[in-house]
Amino acid sequence: MDMLSLVSGTGVALKKVASTHGGEYAGPCPGCGGNDRFRCWPNDKDGRGAFWCRQCDKGGDDIQFMVEFMGYTYRQAFEAAGRSMPDNYTPAVCRPARERRKKAFEPRVFESPADLWRERALKFVEKAHVALLENKAELSYLAHRGLDLQAVKGFRLGWFEGENGKGCMFRSRESWGLETVLKRDGRKKVLWIPRGIVIPTFKKGEIYRIRVRRPSYDLKTDKDSRYFIVPGSGMEAAGHNPGHRAFVVVEADLDEMLVCRRAGSLVGTVALGSSTGKPGSDVFPVLKKAVRVLVSLDWDKAGRKAWEWWKKEFPNARFWPVPEGMGKDPGDAFENGLDIRDWVTAGLPPALTMEINHGYQKPEGMSHMQELQMLLSKYPVTIEATLDKGRIHFDPGFRHRGIRQRIHDLFYKDEDIYWYLKMYHPDDVISGDNLLVKDPA
Template structure:
C-alpha cells in the first residue's frame, strides 16, 4: 500500500510531529538530530520532501527508502506509489566520515618569528582608537550595527570601529615595515604593500592590547573587488578564537554559546553575557583551540553550538560532538535566518532562545544560585529568605507562583480563542523547540485576533517566563495557569 513520508518515518520509529498544516518535524534518521529534520509530505506529487537543517540530508520518499531502508529504486517507487522512470538512479547516501577531536594548542605555537610584535601592536592599538572615533562620525555604519543589536554604546564598549579609507580611496595603504611586517615581493618584483580595506573594524583584545584585527568589508566594495572576501584578517593578527567571558561568572554553573562571527558573539554577549560565555570561531571548520579556551569549555555544564544554519555549519558540528560530551547543536530557530544577526533583525528573542537551550536542571540552578546537584534535590523555598521571586513572578505562601497582571491579561485573551502552545522536548526532557497554533476556521472568522495575541505575548517577557514553569508540553487556556516551581 502506498505511503507518504510521514507514514514511512512512523513505520521506522521516528514519530514525526505536526508543526503546521503542511509541515512536520522529526528526529533525523541520518545524523540523529532531535528536531531539525523537516518534512513536507504533500510536496513532489506525493513523493514528499525532507531536509535536515543539521546534516543537510535532503530528498523525497524514494530517496529516504533507498538511503535508510536500502531499497532498490523500483521497490522504493512502488512503496511510495509512483511510476519508476527508466534508467534513473538516485544517489546513495555518503558514509559518515571519521572526525578528529579538537587539538588544544599553546599561545606561542602560532608565533610569527619575523613579525615585530611590539610595533604591530602599537600600530594596531592606535588604529583601533582612531577607527572607534570614525565610527561615531558614520551614521550609516552605526545604523547597520544597530540593526544587528549593537548600539553606539555597545560598539564603544567592545571597541568596534570604522575604517572609511583615505584620500578618496576605499582603503588605507602603508609600507609593510610600518606595521612591523617583513618585506614580501609581488610576482612583478615590486614590494607588496600593507592593505587595510574600508569597513567595520572588529578587534580582539587581551586586556588593553589588540591581538587581532578583522574588518567586515562593505557590500558595495565587495561588488567591485573580491566579492568572496567578506572579512579581512589584518596580516600579523593572532588567529585565536574570540572568547568573551560571562559577566556574572559562577564556575560551578558555567554555560557557553559558540557562533562563527565575532559580531554575533558580541550581540549574544550584550543580550545574555550575564549567563553565557560567548565564543566566535570565525569559521565552521575550526580544528584547534587555545588551551585556556579548551579548558574553559571542558568545565562548562552545557555548550550551545550555534554554527550557521548551512551545510558548512552542519559539517562543523561533529567535531564539537566528538570533543565535548556536553555540547548541543543549537542553531537559530527555523525561519529566523542562518545566524544570530539575521535572527535578531527578524525580531527573534535571542535571550529566550539561548535560555531554552540550557537543560532544565541547570536553568533552575542558575536562577536559584545553587549547584545543579542541590537544585535537583531542593524543593519549595527557604523560609528564612522570605518570599521568592523569579523574574518578577512571586510565590504565594503555599509555594505556588502567583500570576502577574500581564499573565492574567494574557490568560483572559487566551480564553477567547482556540490556541494551543506545544513544547517539543528530547529524551531527557530538555526543550528543543515550540509551536503556537490556532484553529484556521476560527482565525478566518476573526482576522487579526491571533496576531494581536502573539504581539501581546512578545511584548511581555514575563509571559515566556511563566510558560517555562508549566510542566505540560501541550498548553491551552485550560492549563495555562497550572504552573509549578
C-alpha cells in the first residue's frame, strides 16, 4: 500500500502543496490533528514514502507511519506492507533536525514506601477489605459509581470504621516505619487515619499508597478534605494495565478503577490524584510511547487549565472529558447512564478497535469463554494474566494468523474475559487445562 492510501485510511485528507521530491502533500496530522502541520512525500525513500509532523515531531517511512498512527507493531507493519522484516531492524525515523524540541519536561522520581509501612499498610487494607464486604451501604455507593462486587474484590477496596468508639485510629508513626516528627510542644506527632472507603494502590504487586475517601458527615471544616492520603504512601500517579498502547488519564482513583473495570481490555488507566498531578518517572515514558492518551480531566476550570500542559507535552493526547451534561467525571457520567466502554472506544484510533478476520470461522453455539478454552486446549498458546500483566504467548512456530488474531480478540476485546483472567483467576498462567476449572467465587 502506498503512503497516500495509508494516510487516507486514517481518515485524513491531504492536499498536494509542492512538486519537490516527487510531490509533497500536507494536511492534518493523523496523530495530533491541526490543519497542515503534517507533511508527506509519497515517492520519497524509493517509493516507500516519507512523512513528518512538525507538531508532534513524528516522522519516518511507511512502516513508521503504521507504527505511529495505526497501532501496528513493527512486525505487523512489515507484514501489512508485504515485505519481510530484516533482523536487527532499525526504525527509519526521519525528522528535520532544525526543528528539534526545546527543553523537555523532566518527570519526577518518586520514593517508594518503607518496608515496615508496606507490611502495616497491607494488613490495614486486608482488614478493611473484609469489613467492606459486610457493609451494604458502602457497597451500594460503589456500585452506583460503577464499581461492582467484582471490582471491589479485584481492586481490594475496603471500609475502615475507626476504632474504640472513634471515627479514626491513632498509632505511633514509628510503628509504621515513619520517621519521628516532633510538634512545637516537643511531643511526638502521631499517625492518624480517619474512617472512610479505603482505596489501595498497588505497584508491581506491592502496596504503594492508601487513600481514604471520607464520608460527608466527617467533613466539618475547610481543613477536612474529602480524600486523605495515609502518610508514608508513595506519591507517583499510578493505575492499571501499563502494557496497553492507549491510555485514559483521570483525576480520581475510583474513576480510574471504573474505567479499568469497564474498558481495561482496551486501555491502560492512570489516576493523577488531582487535576494538576503530573506523571512521574515510571508512568511518563509509558504515556509518551502510547498511540493515544485520552486525558479525561474534570469538566471544570482547573481541568481545562491542566489540559494545556498535556497538550504541549503529549502530542498523542486528546482532551477527552465525559460528554457534556453527563456530570464532571467518569463516575458521575456512569451514574447518568454513560456506557464507559463506548465512550473510551470513540476516542481510540481505528487500529485498536477494528475487527480483523484472517479467515477464521467462529464456531457456533459457543460462548467466548468456551471458545477460548477450546483454542487454548488445541494450540500451543498460553496467556499470562496478572494484575500487572496481560500477555499472550504463542509458540514461536505457531503461525496461523486467523487463530492468533481470534485468541487476541477473545482476550483483549471481551471485557468479561479480560477482567476475569487478570483480576480474578487464581493462576498467573492460563492454558486450556486451567481456564475453566477454577471457581471464581
